[in-house]
Amino acid sequence: MAFLELFGCISSGGDEPGEGQQYSSDKKATHATASVFINDNEDGLLHDYDVWLEKLAPHEPTSQYHHNRTGEDNADAHLKRQIMGREVVVAITKGKLDFGPWEQIFYGEFDGRRSKRVLVKIIGE
Amino acid sequence: MAFLELFGCISSGGDEPGEGQQYSSDKKATHATASVFINDNEDGLLHDYDVWLEKLAPHEPTSQYHHNRTGEDNADAHLKRQIMGREVVVAITKGKLDFGPWEQIFYGEFDGRRSKRVLVKIIGE
Amino acid sequence: MAFLELFGCISSGGDEPGEGQQYSSDKKATHATASVFINDNEDGLLHDYDVWLEKLAPHEPTSQYHHNRTGEDNADAHLKRQIMGREVVVAITKGKLDFGPWEQIFYGEFDGRRSKRVLVKIIGE
Numbered sequence: 001m002a003f004l005e006l007f008g009c010i011s012s013g014g015d016e017p018g019e020g021q022q023y024s025s026d027k028k029a030t031h032a033t034a035s036v037f038i039n040d041n042e043d044g045l046l047h048d049y050d051v052w053l054e055k056l057a058p059h060e061p062t063s064q065y066h067h068n069r070t071g072e073d074n075a076d077a078h079l080k081r082q083i084m085g086r087e088v089v090v091a092i093t094k095g096k097l098d099f100g101p102w103e104q105i106f107y108g109e110f111d112g113r114r115s116k117r118v119l120v121k122i123i124g125e
Numbered sequence: 126m127a128f129l130e131l132f133g134c135i136s137s138g139g140d141e142p143g144e145g146q147q148y149s150s151d152k153k154a155t156h157a158t159a160s161v162f163i164n165d166n167e168d169g170l171l172h173d174y175d176v177w178l179e180k181l182a183p184h185e186p187t188s189q190y191h192h193n194r195t196g197e198d199n200a201d202a203h204l205k206r207q208i209m210g211r212e213v214v215v216a217i218t219k220g221k222l223d224f225g226p227w228e229q230i231f232y233g234e235f236d237g238r239r240s241k242r243v244l245v246k247i248i249g250e
Numbered sequence: 251m252a253f254l255e256l257f258g259c260i261s262s263g264g265d266e267p268g269e270g271q272q273y274s275s276d277k278k279a280t281h282a283t284a285s286v287f288i289n290d291n292e293d294g295l296l297h298d299y300d301v302w303l304e305k306l307a308p309h310e311p312t313s314q315y316h317h318n319r320t321g322e323d324n325a326d327a328h329l330k331r332q333i334m335g336r337e338v339v340v341a342i343t344k345g346k347l348d349f350g351p352w353e354q355i356f357y358g359e360f361d362g363r364r365s366k367r368v369l370v371k372i373i374g375e
Binding site: 143157181182190191192193194195200204206207208210211212214215241242244246248 | 287288289290292293294295297298299302306333334335338339341349350351352353356372
């Protein structure tokens with residue numbers, strides 16, 4: 001499991017709206033075994049997510065999941081993504097992502113397979 | 126518990142935006158015991174969700190839930206919906222839902238009561 | 251843990267769109283230990299969420315979480331927020347939030363620290 005902080009690349013990803021304009025920015029992991037989520041950027045907490053997700057949706061034994069009969073062993077990664085979410089919708093106010101004091105956007109990778117992409121859409125007037 | 130694949134009916138549900146236009150499509154189950162979610166369309170995985178949700182939010186014993194004192198026995202369905210999510214927001218690029226390679230939209234039904242509806246909104250320029 | 255019903259203040263929070271216009275309203279808790287979610291406004295169910303979240307992400311022992319080495323003891327609140335969600339996106343049809351028959355918007359507070367704010371954005375034509 002790995003967590004990647006996405007804020008840096010996303011904050012410069014769209015046109016700058018003018019003062020007073022409302023934009024909403026929609027970010028999603030486009031693969032069913034990964035998540036985009038928003039929480040606190042603190043290393044201990046990312047470790048806690050790792051332990052917690054493994055408890056809620058354990059990888060082993062892989063034979064417990066029917067999905068793994070397809071030859072994959074990543075059923076647990078699909079479940080973990082469901083807990084952590086697929087996409088986030090973030091308001092943009094005066095050209096900045098409208099976060100709480102500790103919020104950051106993360107990419108969560110749960111099976112470590114295949115290259116994946118994160119999609120960012122900016123919508124608004 | 127039942128999972129219904131929604132992609133077919135939704136993909137033709139809106140006006141076709143022109144090339145380069147950005148739309149965002151917002152789909153939700155409008156009932157508190159059902160979910161709309163996006164994951165892999167693989168039968169084994171849908172079975173795994175079923176087993177997993179029953180473990181995280183068991184239906185029995187129904188007396189464990191205060192909500193069931195109302196005469197309902199579907200408290201667990203409200204919890205399952207919370208894990209699987211209420212709505213999804215999907216980007217539309219060049220007239221197509223912008224999915225990852227295995228992503229499909231599903232309707233998840235957790236108490237099997239009442240007829241329900243799924244709402245689709247298309248927003249954008 | 252506390253749950254606050256948000257519908258009353260939000261329903262009058264935006265301009266009234268004209269008939270036939272489509273708005274989408276995006277509400278989020280801007281802090282990483284709180285949630286905005288939509289479910290049934292029934293006291294027994296809110297109690298059930300409380301018990302259930304404590305089972306899935308227990309507060310005690312606080313030493314089980316690395317995040318709590320920062321001097322906080324709210325790691326469990328970050329996990330609970332992940333289950334219950336950060337934001338909701340609600341369609342607006344003919345000037346009304348487009349809810350199912352029992353759906354209401356709630357603010358969920360998981361660590362009881364700091365004053366927090368809920369952000370409401372209305373987007374659309």
